[in-house]
Amino acid sequence: MAASNEEVRTERGDTLLGRLSELFVFGKSIAPALIVLLGLLVLYFSLATPYFFAYTNFKAIISNIPVIAIMSVGMTFVLLIGGLDISVGSVLGFTAVNVVLFHNAGFNALIIVLLSACIGAFFGAFNGYIVTKVGINPVITTLGTMALARGLASWFSLDFEVLKVGRIFDQKFLNIARIFIPQEQQTIPITLVYVIVLYVLISLILKYTKYGRNVYAVGSNEYAARLAGINTTRIKFMSYVISGIMASLAGVILVAQLSIGRDDAGIGSELQVITAVVLGGVSLSGGKGNLLGVIIAVLILGVIRNGMVHLEEVIGLSYYWREVVKGAILILAISIDSARLMAIKKRQVVRQ
Amino acid sequence: MDPGTEKTAQSRKRERVRLSSATILFIFLLVMVVAFAVLSKDFYSFYNISSMLTNIAFSGIVAGTLTVVMIMGGLDISIGGNIAFTSCLVAYLYNLENAPAIGLIILIGLALGAAIGTFNGFIITRLDLNPIITTLGTMAITRGMGYVLTKARSILILEEVVGFIGRGLILKIPFPLWLFVIVFVALTLIMGKTKYGRKIYSIGANPEAAKLSGINVQKIKFIAYLVSGTAAALSGIILTGQTAVGMPQHANGMELDVITAVLLGGTSLAGGKGSILGTLAGVLILGVLYNGFTMIGFRYVHIRVFQGIILILVVSLYEIREKKKY
Numbered sequence: 001m002a003a004s005n006e007e008v009r010t011e012r013g014d015t016l017l018g019r020l021s022e023l024f025v026f027g028k029s030i031a032p033a034l035i036v037l038l039g040l041l042v043l044y045f046s047l048a049t050p051y052f053f054a055y056t057n058f059k060a061i062i063s064n065i066p067v068i069a070i071m072s073v074g075m076t077f078v079l080l081i082g083g084l085d086i087s088v089g090s091v092l093g094f095t096a097v098n099v100v101l102f103h104n105a106g107f108n109a110l111i112i113v114l115l116s117a118c119i120g121a122f123f124g125a126f127n128g129y130i131v132t133k134v135g136i137n138p139v140i141t142t143l144g145t146m147a148l149a150r151g152l153a154s155w156f157s158l159d160f161e162v163l164k165v166g167r168i169f170d171q172k173f174l175n176i177a178r179i180f181i182p183q184e185q186q187t188i189p190i191t192l193v194y195v196i197v198l199y200v201l202i203s204l205i206l207k208y209t210k211y212g213r214n215v216y217a218v219g220s221n222e223y224a225a226r227l228a229g230i231n232t233t234r235i236k237f238m239s240y241v242i243s244g245i246m247a248s249l250a251g252v253i254l255v256a257q258l259s260i261g262r263d264d265a266g267i268g269s270e271l272q273v274i275t276a277v278v279l280g281g282v283s284l285s286g287g288k289g290n291l292l293g294v295i296i297a298v299l300i301l302g303v304i305r306n307g308m309v310h311l312e313e314v315i316g317l318s319y320y321w322r323e324v325v326k327g328a329i330l331i332l333a334i335s336i337d338s339a340r341l342m343a344i345k346k347r348q349v350v351r352q
Numbered sequence: 353m354d355p356g357t358e359k360t361a362q363s364r365k366r367e368r369v370r371l372s373s374a375t376i377l378f379i380f381l382l383v384m385v386v387a388f389a390v391l392s393k394d395f396y397s398f399y400n401i402s403s404m405l406t407n408i409a410f411s412g413i414v415a416g417t418l419t420v421v422m423i424m425g426g427l428d429i430s431i432g433g434n435i436a437f438t439s440c441l442v443a444y445l446y447n448l449e450n451a452p453a454i455g456l457i458i459l460i461g462l463a464l465g466a467a468i469g470t471f472n473g474f475i476i477t478r479l480d481l482n483p484i485i486t487t488l489g490t491m492a493i494t495r496g497m498g499y500v501l502t503k504a505r506s507i508l509i510l511e512e513v514v515g516f517i518g519r520g521l522i523l524k525i526p527f528p529l530w531l532f533v534i535v536f537v538a539l540t541l542i543m544g545k546t547k548y549g550r551k552i553y554s555i556g557a558n559p560e561a562a563k564l565s566g567i568n569v570q571k572i573k574f575i576a577y578l579v580s581g582t583a584a585a586l587s588g589i590i591l592t593g594q595t596a597v598g599m600p601q602h603a604n605g606m607e608l609d610v611i612t613a614v615l616l617g618g619t620s621l622a623g624g625k626g627s628i629l630g631t632l633a634g635v636l637i638l639g640v641l642y643n644g645f646t647m648i649g650f651r652y653v654h655i656r657v658f659q660g661i662i663l664i665l666v667v668s669l670y671e672i673r674e675k676k677k678y
Binding site: 139148328 | 485495504660
């Protein structure tokens with residue numbers, strides 16, 4: 001069998017198709033392929049539209065991605081343990097409304113951030129409890145939380161007079177998202193710094209700490225992980241908590257960017273977040289993927305979103321196509337995920 | 353007592369438990385109807401009952417076909433988007449300069465739903481993708497196409513036939529209710545009496561075993577998604593008739609209502625379990641709850657919160673009960 005194994009390998013390595021199919025194997029990073037895709041997209045939009053390739057436009061793209069990027073970190077944790085969280089958009093919305101209330105009550109920026117994180121942690125803990133302790137399917141659980149959080153947000157905005165406007169003018173709070181480095185040239189927004197720090201930190205945690213390795217272990221084979229003495233319930237629970245916290249922090253940043261907190265903030269963002277994470281190579285079946293792929297996927301989606309606006313000016317492509325494109329990319333991303341899993345299965349069969 | 357009889361006694365006991373499940377739901381429904389009738393004077397008026405039942409029929413048709421998909425172990429969250437796209441397309445075609453005959457327009461609408469169902473079915477069965485994420489993608493695509501088609505505007509459609517489908521009366525009973533009854537009787541017969549029904553249950557319980565026993569799993573799954581898509585299109589035409597507009601915001605978040613109703617009826621997301629009768633109870637309970645709460649002065653946003661709680665509570669109760677059984 002060993003000989004035939006060798007044959008198969010050389011055969012695959014030789015052809016271009018074989019090399020391409022190597023991309024579909026987990027363990028090999030999907031990042032290079034995504035970078036090429038990102039490069040091609042930037043090239044296409046630069047050539048097809050006059051104003052895409054401009055310094056100010058790139059700054060616009062960069063300042064648009066932090067919300068999705070931060071939520072994607074939480075979603076990565078949930079997908080790594082083999083779960084799913086579709087309540088993130090609603091948690092963001094509920095947080096946005098509460099940020100305005102907290103601010104109106106006179107709390108300072110740091111306390112608002114902490115309280116918001118608590119809101120996210122609460123919803124995350126709720127999801128985590130129902131999923132791990134009661135044993136309900138994560139999709140159904142988070143679908144319920146999605147309705148619950150969005151309903152509460154709308155309820156608040158009906159009952160509190162201050163939310164009718166929902167604006168925040170306090171510069172100290174707005175500085176959470178509006179500091180630039182250096183301030184005069186407005187080159188690098190502080191939100192980009194948050195994203196980079198968060199991604200580097202979480203990547204290190206996932207790769208080098210015991211906790212991170214446990215997350216992967218639970219996702220790839222929960223039963224084996226439990227036998228190995230890992231507290232799988234706690235790891236899963238924590239992933240939902242992290243997802244909730246990230247969603248609420250993204251909510252704070254969104255409010256600070258827009259200086260407005262409304263109950264419809266973040267509607268449909270769960271779709272973008274799931275798309276980004278799956279496109280970034282994190283498997284829906286758990287235990288596979290890393291944040292490097294995710295951040296490139298977030299950039300890809302940001303470039304597409306921005307590029308389509310430019311395309312509207314040039315070829316009259318209706319702005320509303322972006323929803324269709326979003327759905328199509330999601331289906332494409334899970335197709336790639338599925339193809340990679342099949343490639344693994346085939347390899348395992350060959351090895352046997 | 354030998355083990356054989358013990359086993360049958362146990363399974364008989366289990367049978368009784370399952371029977372009581374639907375009964376409990378209908379008793380609960382009855383209690384709710386009485387409570388709302390006491391709490392609100394207007395609840396028990398002909399106009400209210402008729403409008404409530406029309407609403408129930410509209411979401412009930414989709415809930416019925418979704419039950420089949422869920423018993424089979426799948427899920428379809430693209431129904432809301434499908435409804436919106438269909439209503440947009442029907443209204444768009446009607447307002448064209450040389451519009452086709454209305455019968456043809458309705459057929460095209462239904463064909464669109466069937467095409468969306470085919471797309472879902474093809475991707476889920478042939479490419480073997482996760483049905484939840486796939487239909488989440490289809491949801492975005494279909495709703496997006498609605499926006500593209502109408503440029504985010506509402507298109508007026510004052511047409512007799514479509515209006516009749518949405519609001520017409522036969523023997524003083526709204527036409528959608530007739531459709532609802534037909535769909536439910538048909539589904540009950542198919543799921544209970546035909547080999548298709550048994551195949552669907554066995555696919556949901558254990559797809560691998562179903563495949564090995566010679567069932568064409570892919571074909572049956574495909575048909576279930578196709579039927580779900582077509583039913584959504586039918587609901588879309590009903591909604592267009594009721595509101596006399598086609599707009600892309602139609603049925604926003606409706607997938608939640610429908611999934612809640614199906615789960616309330618005792619169908620499990622894991623597949624293999626559930627009944628059309630249970631879904632009927634679920635749809636009626638949710639419909640009465642919506643209407644009753646509105647009549648006693650709650651607003652939509654409050655009901656939305658209750659709905660989230662109900663969904664999680666009900667599924668938790670079923671799960672706890674299931675655990676107790678073993």
